[in-house]
Amino acid sequence: MTMLLKVDKAVKEFGALRVCNEISFEIQAGEALGILGPNGAGKTTLLNLIAGDLPLTSGRILFNDQDVSGQPANKRCTMGIGRTSQIPRPFTGMTVYENVLLAAQYGRRKSEADSYHVCRDVLALTGLLPLWNTVAGNLRLLDRKRLELARALATQPSLLLLDEIAGGLTDHEVHDLLAILRQIRAQGVTIIWIEHIVHALVSVVDRIIAIDFGTLLIEGTPDEVIHSETFRQVYFGIDTDLEPVT
Amino acid sequence: MVARNKSTPIPIVNTMNREYRLIAFGVLAVVIIIALPQLGGTGLPRQLSDLFVFISIATMWNLLSGYAGMVSVGQQGWIGLGSYATIVIADDLGASLFVSVFLAGIFTALVSIPTSWVVFRLRAGYFAIGTWVVAEVFQLLVSSSTGWLGGGAGRSLASIRGFVRSTSPETFALTTYYVAAAIAVLSIIVVYSLMRSRVGLGLTAIRDSESGAASLGVNTTRLKLIAYVVAAGMTGIAGGIIAVMSINVRPDAAFSVQWTAFMIFITVIGGIGSIEGPIIGAVLFYFIRNQLSSYGEWSFIVLGVIAVVMMLVAPRGIWGLIQQRTHFEIFPIRRLMPRRLLMENTPSTGEAP
Structure with a gap:
């Protein structure tokens, strides 16, 4: 396997506040990595740094052995980094199809005619095909989340960043979403996924990193991380002396 | 654009019909433009030239604000610069009168590039104020050139006298009319072509979510610059024809914020974010203004009241109301999925999405 992304001592400061403190990790092509951590741990910031929505204070981000630290978000998208946002950002005045078409046309520099099949395929995969001509502003939350995913997929990313894509969904909806994510993985797309719904996350990812206060706490297989004392202390706020280890 | 009501999904219209309908409307518009001057006396072409100016400048304001989401209050800067550029190009540099009008648009488009470096640092309301400040700076610069x-007393476009002497006042009025009409048609064609292209899709996305557009590969700064420069250039051309239609060009009139107020009024009552809207709005504004012309300052109060009521009752303007009920459109901007793709059920390609 080849290394797809390398985050090297990434630091992000907002004034005196250090929200990302020398985080380093790597991800191989085809791998799926989960990111866990309490609210405010700096997970979304980390994703924003990788996607280029925020500039690094110091450190480097290598994608396909290329330093992309100085590249803007749109450039990183065309290089192959696709992302979804925790709060969906649909283009409310455009139809579902136009949302996806835009992603295909800009993310992959394709003409409208060359984008038809990509659009159709991602709309079919995310179950949005029947809604293709609906104005995105009229979609309910689940469909907005699906659209967020469909748009990111239409840019045909080699690395897909997912920010709490299952948040706010019912169990049944999460189940449907997991099926979609497994299909995306099967197509060879590398995934970095932030999620609070642990059982959903562990059913998809190969490896997990846990962060708190902008610092990487632990890295390992889902089992190792979930059962580690460091993680349980921080994430569940459980005093491990009193908690019987299962 | 289709009204954003809750009726989902939008009925699918035949793609071919959409284009034929546009061509039919285009032919009809050209026939009307040619036929109108034959109806009235010598005053009519002059009055209708005003209408075409309104269509042009409102169409450009709509491109900036309605499609690209950049609300400008400084479009009068391009009208003023375009007017003065026309005078300089025609009188001082000796270009022919009506060619100067279009060259003035190239000038304002060029000036808008360094201007964008300043105003693009500002967002939303600050952008609006910034554009106004820039327009005021242009006015001050022009006013300071007394010689x-x-x-402040302004300067007249002397080339007009030469044109009238070599032809006739009627020919001058008619030529002005046709050039003004051509500018209006050109403005509409430019915006329609932009909106049908990838640029239009990107601009609409930027309006709805700039950060969202950037994460999907849209170079937001470049697209905004395209819209800004095109609007400045076309508004500059409109400013040029305004100079031709005025006896004397004065800085306080040419750079008056009233121009932008007119653009906003026209676009809002007609329907923001549609190509049809500013055209309908301009026609309405033209008639309302003629009706109210004898009431002086009161006419502005009436126009303001109409705009406020319109925003509250029908935020998508008159065209929005028509669309909501009929889904009728003249300019097909919506992208539609080819029918053959909707028929196929199995994924058409093996490639990763």
């Missing part, structure tokens, strides 16, 4: 540009 060359005539200072």
